[in-house]
Amino acid sequence: MLLTDLAKLINANVVTCPSSPREVACAYTCDLLSWVMAKGKPGLAWVTVQTHMNVIAIASLHDIACIICPEGIQMEAPCVEKAEQEGIAVLFSEKTAYEICGLLYKAGVPPV
Amino acid sequence: MQRLAADLHIHSCLSPCADVEMTPNNIAAMASLKGLEAIAVCDHNSALNLPACEKAALRCGLVFLPGIEVTTSEEVHVLTFFADVESALDFGERLYKSIPNVMNKPEFFGEQLVMNEADELIRVENKLLPQASALTIDELVNACRKFNGVPVPAHINRQAHSLLANLGFIPPELKFTAMEAYSWIPLNVENSERYHIIYDSDAHCLGNISEREHYIGAYEKSAEGILAYLKESKPF
Numbered sequence: 001m002l003l004t005d006l007a008k009l010i011n012a013n014v015v016t017c018p019s020s021p022r023e024v025a026c027a028y029t030c031d032l033l034s035w036v037m038a039k040g041k042p043g044l045a046w047v048t049v050q051t052h053m054n055v056i057a058i059a060s061l062h063d064i065a066c067i068i069c070p071e072g073i074q075m076e077a078p079c080v081e082k083a084e085q086e087g088i089a090v091l092f093s094e095k096t097a098y099e100i101c102g103l104l105y106k107a108g109v110p111p112v
Numbered sequence: 113m114q115r116l117a118a119d120l121h122i123h124s125c126l127s128p129c130a131d132v133e134m135t136p137n138n139i140a141a142m143a144s145l146k147g148l149e150a151i152a153v154c155d156h157n158s159a160l161n162l163p164a165c166e167k168a169a170l171r172c173g174l175v176f177l178p179g180i181e182v183t184t185s186e187e188v189h190v191l192t193f194f195a196d197v198e199s200a201l202d203f204g205e206r207l208y209k210s211i212p213n214v215m216n217k218p219e220f221f222g223e224q225l226v227m228n229e230a231d232e233l234i235r236v237e238n239k240l241l242p243q244a245s246a247l248t249i250d251e252l253v254n255a256c257r258k259f260n261g262v263p264v265p266a267h268i269n270r271q272a273h274s275l276l277a278n279l280g281f282i283p284p285e286l287k288f289t290a291m292e293a294y295s296w297i298p299l300n301v302e303n304s305e306r307y308h309i310i311y312d313s314d315a316h317c318l319g320n321i322s323e324r325e326h327y328i329g330a331y332e333k334s335a336e337g338i339l340a341y342l343k344e345s346k347p348f
Binding site for chain 2: 031032033034036037050052053054056057
């Protein structure tokens, strides 16, 4: 699934997104960054309530496709700017992590 | 520089998870019996028992370092240490406003008891203290340093509520100088030589207060002396 299609599917506001089209390979939700550090994969769509700068670092480390902030959570500007520099998309959604993952699962996005 | 036998992470009966026997005088007397020279009481998100704990500790001839164990919005536990009880109380007041207005359920979590220096109950705290504050770890670190305090990530090698478990790695921009670790779990922290590693009990009952086995550096035998040591970057 393309990132742009994923954004439409979960009705997300795309805060930053690399200009070239990117394929989402799989999806995961976890708020313990140590777990994502251990399980992250290239092309991952990662749903998390954490918005610390370390989120961007771990996303960059694993070449993650996008970070999805659920429940209307906003990521602060310095983190969004860093994500932009690193070519990682950031999406804001009003839906819960459960709803987002349900939609992605139903659409055939595989787990990690 | 001197080294003091210390336990800098002890919970009093203000923490709902601690035994009611963790009164100011019981803590001080037990620490003294165990041959400790310095203690810090760090309750969850509150400094309210520090005035009584300090008086009890000083009566036993202990150095008393005022502390609070803060839960950040990322649910990371960070010990914050201050030079005096007044600073900790001021900081604690600010912190109190940043925790959600959810009341304690004593039959599930335990009582939150505020005591005086004679171990008499002053009042029961009703707001559930160990909740996550609205302060992010960055905000907490800055606020603590504004009060001339030292932030020390707690039980860094624990799987729950630790900086490493929740945020994956130590954010370099926060310039931590010290980390707390449990001595009974392997440390496994990258670049641990860059930090003062302190070992504490995190005692919630009297028997678990540290024996005379861990030492803290101090430029003088006082809270300020320990604080100055913890603040200083470790040469590596």
